[in-house]
Amino acid sequence: xxxTTQPISMDSYxxxxxxxxxxxxxxxTNDYITWYQQFPSQGPRFIxxxxxxxxxxxxxxxxxxxxxKSSTLSLPRVSLSDTAVYYxxxxxxxxxxxxxxxxxxxxxxx
Amino acid sequence: xxxxxxSPKYLFRKEGQNVTxxxxxxxxxxxxxxxxQDPGQGLRLIYYxxxxxxxxxxxxxxxxxxxxxxxxxxxxxxTSAQKNPTAFYLCASSTLPGQGQETQYFGPGTRLLVL
Numbered sequence: 001x002x003x004t005t006q007p008i009s010m011d012s013y014x015x016x017x018x019x020x021x022x023x024x025x026x027x028x029t030n031d032y033i034t035w036y037q038q039f040p041s042q043g044p045r046f047i048x049x050x051x052x053x054x055x056x057x058x059x060x061x062x063x064x065x066x067x068x069k070s071s072t073l074s075l076p077r078v079s080l081s082d083t084a085v086y087y088x089x090x091x092x093x094x095x096x097x098x099x100x101x102x103x104x105x106x107x108x109x110x
Numbered sequence: 111x112x113x114x115x116x117s118p119k120y121l122f123r124k125e126g127q128n129v130t131x132x133x134x135x136x137x138x139x140x141x142x143x144x145x146x147q148d149p150g151q152g153l154r155l156i157y158y159x160x161x162x163x164x165x166x167x168x169x170x171x172x173x174x175x176x177x178x179x180x181x182x183x184x185x186x187x188x189t190s191a192q193k194n195p196t197a198f199y200l201c202a203s204s205t206l207p208g209q210g211q212e213t214q215y216f217g218p219g220t221r222l223l224v225l
Contacts, residue, residue, distance in 0.1 A: 102151060
């Protein structure tokens, strides 16, 4: 299962785009990259998942380069309610254990 | 929270007492998981189950026990052997790996405090 590394924290302002990069140097061929969002005292919530190139949904975009050793979550035009912890995970199609690191604490300021 | 319920929301444990945290899902998911989260930390896997009557230890299983008698239910018991049980406990479920792009759906969590 891919071990992931991401920044501990990031600050931003309302209306800006936030980009969080996650490193997963030993990602396996079958591993997908999944991002979750967690608010205080709540369970994590699925944001987006991808295997390669770019994936976009109504919440975020996920960019995965050809070598798949990193990925970048992009949150467009953040608001105060986007203040949360964001986790990058490697989810193997053959395995069943998600490894959660410390995540990235994003603080959106007015 | 996607069809997963956890109860109670808060739980108090006395020294030497076993307590059981409930987790129920109506998503028809085969796999279920228990995580522990300490303040300011990420999630750590305690136990997981892929099928009824079978479960595996995660990274921090000592002091905990689980059962999976029904597909919908995966209760976690925090035993007296767990010396530092104060934490936020999260239950999750997913389809079985290999069936697609599995994602885990989490419950609202139970906060356990020691008196």
